[in-house]
Amino acid sequence: MAQPWTGPLKASLLIAAGALCTGVSAQNDCKKPLYLTFDTGHMEVAPGIAEVLQRQQVRATFFAAHEPTRQGDGSLGEHWAPWWRARAAEGHAFASHTFDHTYWRADLGTAAAPAFRVRPTAGPRQGQAFTLDAAGYCAELARAADRLQALTGQKPLPLFRAPGGKTSPQLLAVAQACGFAHVGWAPAGFLGDELPSERFSNEALLHKALRDLRSGDILMAHLGIWSRKDPWAPAVLEPLIVGLKARGFCFRTLREHPDYAARKTG
Secondary structure, three states, X not given: OOOOOOHHHHHHHHHHHHOHHHHHHHHHHOOOEEEEEEEOOOOOOHHHHHHHHHHHOOOOEEEEOOOOOOOOOOOOOHHHHHHHHHHHHHOOEEEEOOOOOEEEEEEEEOOOOEEEEXXXXXXXXXXXXXXXXXXXXXXXXXXXXXXXXXXXXXOOOOEEOOHHHOOOHHHHHHHHHOOOEEOOXXXXXXXXXXXXXXXXXXXXXXXXXXXXXXXXXXXXXXXXOOOOOOOOOOOOHHHHHHHHHHOOOEEOOHHHOOOOOOOOOO
């Protein structure tokens, strides 16, 4: 079960709920859309996140890599297969985050034969720096998408998010050529869940997001961050959603984002 809200977070939620009647009509009209996205992580908070999304009737877009997890055999392993199937049944959307959570580090090669220095944080070459050519990078993107389709029975969106959001024009061109468009996030959409809780409290992150988010923003959080001592999710997630609804915002997946809606998934 999701952790109960306490202290200032609970107060923020109750205040927002008092104004929710105005948010309901805005949710139906969806004149101020936001696009909530999650990258994979250690997955311990994934069940609580799913409870919040279901309770609030919010659909999100999940960018998935096969990352180490606190329970089970990795975020795209069999242990988590029921979780992914349930999210597909609820209407969420899915996209690649590279299979081994592979960071771009530098461009190599030439314009005619591009290659990249990369460093994955998962998989058999975790922590190693090595070179991938264009075909190898495209295989990283496709492998995550293929695994998502096997888990969910749903064709993922032809989108990807590079780990850390780190890309180059050359990498983006290679990905585009093999059918994947990159998705980052808005500056205010960085929800801060990977920041140290000793310096960035949940209450401060909630306040900042409620203050700064604007219509059309893409939001980004994770299904678990190893380094944060006071987890952001699910504690902040529900007060954030309720508070944003009360301000007239609504939530859509990237299937409906004007920059990506025309891209085919078949």
